[in-house]
Amino acid sequence: MGSPSSILSVSPISIERLPLRQSTANYRELFLNDIPLLDVRAQMEFQRGAFPTAENHPLLDNRQRELVGTEYKKIGQQAAISLGWELATQEVIQARLVAWQAFINKHPEGYLYCFRGGLRSRTTQQLLRDAGIDYPLVEGGYKAMRNYLINELENLSKQIPFVVIAGHTGSGKTELIQAASRSLDLEAIARHRGSSFGRTGREQPAQIDFENQASINLLKLAQTSGRVFIEDESRLIGRCALPPSLQNAMKAAPRILVEEPIENRARRIVRDYVSDALPRFGTTEFRAVALGEDLRDSLGKIRKRLGGQRYQQLDTQLSEANQELKRSGCSEAYIPLVMALLREYYDGSYAYLMKKRENEILFSGTHAEVKSWLEEPEAYLHK
Structure with a gap:
């Protein structure tokens, strides 16, 4: 296609630093090696889904893409190209080149x-x-890379020997996943702990980004043999949905059961959701108030399932714990509240789900016992 007759100059990169390279269709190597990617799609396309190593420096902004796309549909490709060059003023081209060269x-x-x-x-x-x-450039672009990762996720979900770490809420399953030598940490990818109270203060990825990262992690794990540990999750981790192929693999996989006393679980939850969470609400005296409001908002999400009267009781209990945190900085007052939530809501829901599964149980024990067991899994897991 044609180009403008003159381009504002930028300082070129030296040949020694940037040798001439061919375009590629080797998507596997791109993802295994975390190769940086320059995404020139419009920002709205990038926000719907991209890749972990990609940066968005678009050729056309959202409005320009819309105008060119409309022209293409109405008149055809050549008219769209002509309009694109009309929109590409010298100032626009210079701005694009500066951003691209910085990336390069x-x-x-x-x-x-x-x-x-x-x-x-x-x-x-x-x-x-x-x-x-x-x-x-990457031959086939975003669409080809995305299709590659979808297929890999489907295939690897069937091929990789998973072991599910299961247990009631607060059992410390995430800690065990992080301690395992080979694991897929879905909650880390989703930036969410999976429950109504599971927000981490970080924005969750788009669904496509979640799937892409999970697929890339599995691709890397598949380069060596051995079991992969994965935490028992429901279909949704916050707003991120588990792909059906991964759900099916988890349902069929053998399990390890973490059996922790309820008070231990409550204390772990209070540590994770209150004590350790407090710093992300700031450094001033008002952070306890902000955290308390966040907890009340999370409790409100399960109001209908708790029932009006029980919700009011727990909400009052939460308000008292929030006041104590604000007054003294002590989080102990949350423990009875969390124990009540576990007994009356979370444990019942999880027990119901567990009854529907007939997977082989490889091992069961306390958090400490499971952690010790995981240090030498091959002594128990026979391939």
């Missing part, structure tokens, strides 16, 4: 991509070449 300077080993590896990728490459920079 930082990541000379990377690749660029658009949605299908077509017009936008080639246009970006041409603009860069006119400025003295050769940078390779």
